[in-house]
Amino acid sequence: MADTGWFGHPRGLSTLFFTEMWERFSYYGMRGFLILYATAAAASGGLGFDVRHGASIYKWYTSSVWLTPILGGFIADRFLGQYRSVLVGGVIIALGHFTLALKALPTFYAGLALIVVGTGLxxxxxxxxxxxxYEQGDARRDAGFSLFYMGINIGAFLGITLAGWLAQKIDWHIGFAAAGVGMTLGLIQYVIGRQRLTPALARLAAPRRPPGGPGQLQQLSESLRGFSTEERNRIAAVFVFFLFAALFWGAYEQAGSTLNLFADRYTDLNVLGYLIPSSWLQSVQPIMVIALAPVLAWLWVRLGPREPSSPAKFAVGLLCAGIAFLLLVPAGLIAQSGVGVKVSPLWLVAAYIIEEIGELCLSPVGLSAVTKLAPARIVSLMMGVFFLSNWLGNLLAGWTAGFFSSMPLSRLFAAVAAVCLVAAAIMALLVKPVRSLMGDVR
Incomplete structure (x- = not known):
């Protein structure tokens, strides 16, 4: 009988929901003010870097946290297992944030490096x-990922608002420490809820060979060569999703770089007489996911066999990203029309709302598709490969932020919009071929 103990889903989902919520509290809380801290004057406690240097640090940090998961997936599949990998990774992440709280440039770089390693695991x-x-073929899986994704965004909202306020209104380093406390809370409830994960861990352990011995590399090579034609086609579909997800993240992840600087320098932050921290505008994204994730989770289940396929949802996601940046083109024109001109925050709010509809059509759907398409013996490795799309997207976002001070903002936003809209059109044309590669997986 199916486990329906947590809102109609397995009880283990609650443990993973809150673990990921606190991990994302730490990540997005710190990311929300990272580029602002790097470019703030030394007199105000920042590092005093120029925009290009700050954007470079942001680019390499945010991209690297998505590069290491491919190694973390391999380590889990072949050595540590998923449970211990998450536990060790969380401990390293917490240590990284507490290291960032120390007021020294070497500890700044060391803290970022620790978070990169921990996130990879x-x-x-x-x-x-x-x-x-979920069992193979369980129709609740996409809905479960949508709920899981809601947990990610609850954590992101709390992190951006609390850690962002502490950093910008009190002290940058207190903001870093708050992120570390969040990760620690996540680890505590993860250990307490381990028993709820037993069915999932059993399914993951079944196809994994025990490590050890001089034949380890040979075993891995045989495993990789032993895929059936159907499995190879499904792996190819994962790589298609990877490419188009990278373009989406290249636009979306500018929330923490290009759009964060736009909010800080060109946006009127006076709301009802209170000057809000510029990082708070990023909280619109998780708020909308929290509001919309249950709706879409219900919709996918409600539609049943009429539910759009995963590649069709990807096309919608890219379309939304393109429309969001197209909306910002006039905002960029107004902001740079004269000295001291500030635009309404509603421009960014509207763009973020549109982007979030796209994100919900792409990100949780992509995560779910990988778990369905990847052969069980390399599921974590393939999840790491899929997360490389975030690595590439963050590189693109950070690279784009480097043009913030040297290119008219309207032209910058228009270029991003054009890339997303063209990618959406191509993905729409590829829906049928990709569905063919996916076989009976929707």
Whole structure:
């Protein structure tokens, strides 16, 4: 009998929901003010870097946290297992944030490096466990990922508002420490809720060979060569999703760089007489996911066999990203029309709302698709490969932010919109071929 103990889903989903919520509290809380801290004057406690230097640090940090998951997935699949990988990764992440709280440039770089390593162990494996809570063919899986994604965004909202306020209104380093406290809380409830994960861990452990011995590399090579034609086609579909997800993230992840600087320098932050921290505008994104994720989770289940396929949802996601940046073109023109001109924050609010509809059509759907398409013996490794789309997207977003001070903002926003809209059109044309590669997986 199916486990329906948590809102109609397996009880283990609650453990992973809150673990990921607190991990994302730490990540997005710190990311929300990272580029602002890097470019703030030394007199105000910042590092005093120029925009290009600050954007470069932001680019390499935010992209690297998505590069290491492929190694973390391999380590889990072949050595540690998913549960221990998440636990060790969370401990390293917490240490990284507490290291950032120390007021020295070497500890700043060391803290970022620790978070990169820890995220590599945690991120692919917690997603793999979510997928393994469900039996193959369980129609609740996409809805489960949408609920899981809501937990991510609850954490992001709390992190951006609390850590962002502490950083910008009190002290940058207190904001870093708050992120570390959040990760620690996540680890505590993860350990307490381990028993709820037993069915998922059993499913993940079944196809994994025990490590050890001089034949380890040979075993891995045989495993990789042993895929059937159907499995190879499904892996190819994952790589298609990877490419188009990278373009989406290249636009979306500018929330923490290009759009964060736009909010800080060109947006009127006076709301009802209170000057809000510029990082708070990023909280619109998680608020909309919190509001819309249950709606879409219900919709996918309600539609049943009429539910759009995963590649069709990807096309919608890219279309939304393109429309969001197209909307910002006139905002950029107004902001740079004269000295001291500030635009309404509603421009960014509207763009973020449109982007979030796109994100919900792409990100949780992509995570779910990977767990369904990847052969069970390399599911964490393939999850790591899919997360490389975030790595590439963050590189693109950080690279784009480097043009913030040298290119008219209207032209910058228009270029991003054009890339997303063209990608959406191509993805729409590829829906049928990709569905063919996916076989009977929707």
């Amino acid at each position: 945690l991120k692919p494996n917690i997603s793999a466990m979510v997928g393994s809570l």
